[in-house]
């Protein structure tokens with residue numbers, strides 16, 4: 093089932109009227125504009141050249157083994173073929189060609205472990221290590237086209253493992269380390285992976301945390317689950333924790349690499365060869381394996397990284413704080429920056445370990461000039477106070493990026509003023525796992541930036557806002573964000589489910605890609621993103637599906653029914669709030685505060701086990717009924733009102749309109765909210 097009906101009104105964003113009359117504007121300084129990669133002419137060139145614009149980018153930014161002669165083939169819409177007759181290798185583009193061009197000594201990665209251990213990896217080092225890893229994978233039986241699941245913390249090895257897969261043309265599927273064994277199992281099964289790369293653990297908040305036990309559990313036989321296709325598990329040693337070992341299956345990464353040849357011939361693949369599958373939450377319970385291919389993806393990640401962040405590979409130090417388990421880590425830690433030959437910082441830990449100034453300390457230490465992070469992190473640091481960043485020298489920063497959710501103007505202003513010294517331009521970048529690369533963003537050096545708005549589609553991108561009838565809204569109007577022309581890094585489908593791909597993205601509006609986001613255009617025609625209009629939540633910039641968490645809850649025997657909503661949250665953007673009806677005798681358990689707290693803990697842990705700690709509801713409210721329409725659809729809008737402590741809105745379409753009174757009356761019983 094794909095429910096693309098808006099469950100939240102796109103016009104009801106936070107103080108929208110104020111947002112849309114934003115008068116503050118930050119035009120680029122003359123100095124910045126003079127040296128910027130992007131000039132206003134880029135927009136003109138893109139609109140004059142059409143798809144040839146992308147061919148120009150593909151030739152300029154990417155090295156092809158066989159040059160392409162076809163640019164776009166859209167005859168199989170909505171599955172695009174970009175640069176279809178060209179061949180190339182992604183790892184060669186990200187690593188070898190920089191060494192061949194004489195930049196082998198350039199630092200690719202400044203790694204900083206959470207405990208403070210460091211490692212400097214040059215492009216020449218990276219070439220050797222990726223080659224060894226590619227040879228090791230081959231020795232372990234991985235062939236071009238086989239899928240490899242990567243379940244690792246933020247380590248140099250994570251980047252190496254991804255590039256080693258790309259080098260032999262084996263699509264990788266990175267699973268974020270915060271997902272549980274069950275979530276890992278279903279992704280391994282869906283991708284039919286033959287090898288998993290993991291680690292004994294990683295450092296998190298000052299202590300080693302384990303990772304391999306989740307892999308062992310995910311691969312153990314389970315009743316009702318298909319037999320695993322995984323033959324080998326490569327294990328990175330990071331924390332030296334004790335690990336269980338399956339003889340014949342488990343192999344130490346360091347041993348396999350030491351035994352492997354440091355020279356490896358990258359496999360030239362067709363432009364449309366799958367580069368990776370990345371699972372993301374959708375409107376139904378089952379995560380979607382978003383499929384990206386090679387040529388178009390590399391072209392657009394390199395293009396956007398160069399122009400949106402104004403990258404100067406010789407002088408900049410770039411840092412994207414995203415984990416490689418998310419698309420931002422794929423496109424803006426691995427492929428975009430490395431294809432462009434950037435020097436970057438890779439940090440294993442959290443911003444508050446061992447102290448709340450860790451990020452700013454790293455920026456000072458490595459003289460980071462470009463920072464790319466998420467609004468939730470910005471708001472958290474803002475809460476900690478200006479004094480903390482004030483203790484560090486942040487004068488190296490010259491471009492600041494934001495991604496993952498709408499950035500409220502207050503956070504935007506703080507980011508610019510306190511972190512950027514009122515000097516560094518802020519770029520608010522809108523995109524999705526599905527789009528592969530940035531789609532809407534100001535261009536530093538060209539666009540006069542507006543706090544809180546992603547503003548304009550990039551040169552070459554056609555994004556607009558339409559109403560229910562697919563008609564573009566006039567300036568000042570609101571509706572749904574759509575993309576009206578194919579773009580090189582677009583997803584090529586959902587792994588193994590073409591129908592779901594068509595249904596999810598292409599059935600809402602004829603011929604238009606439906607992003608699932610509400611949007612408005614202000615009087616200047618600038619785009620403001622207003623959050624999801626489907627059953628997808630955005631918690632700390634992480635995508636979570638209401639349905640997936642509901643399914644996890646009802647899989648617990650004490651739960652009869654569950655409804656989940658994303659409630660506005662000052663720090664995390666949205667927070668998961670669950671309403672549950674307990675089964676029979678369990679219902680009484682929640683009638684005392686202690687009982688309710690116990691039930692909450694049990695259910696939160698259960699969701700943590702089913703999906704992962706990131707999906708644990710912040711609040712679980714035990715209720716006697718759920719508000720449903722006559723056709724049985726849960727009215728989440730009303731539950732959101734309750735979750736956000738608002739007067740409950742219009743309940744007249746409910747089958748039983750007294751239900752909301754029952755729910756709100758029942759909630760007068762204290763039920764402690766808990767947080768990890």
Ligand code: WTA
Nearest residue numbers: 495496497498520521522523524525621635
């Ligand atoms: C949201 C992350 C507003 C949006 C790259 C989108 C944003 C979803 C922004 C994709 C932004 C991302 N302003 N909303 N700058 N960036 N989003 O797949 O709802 O994890 O649909 O990709 O995040 O999340 P995903």
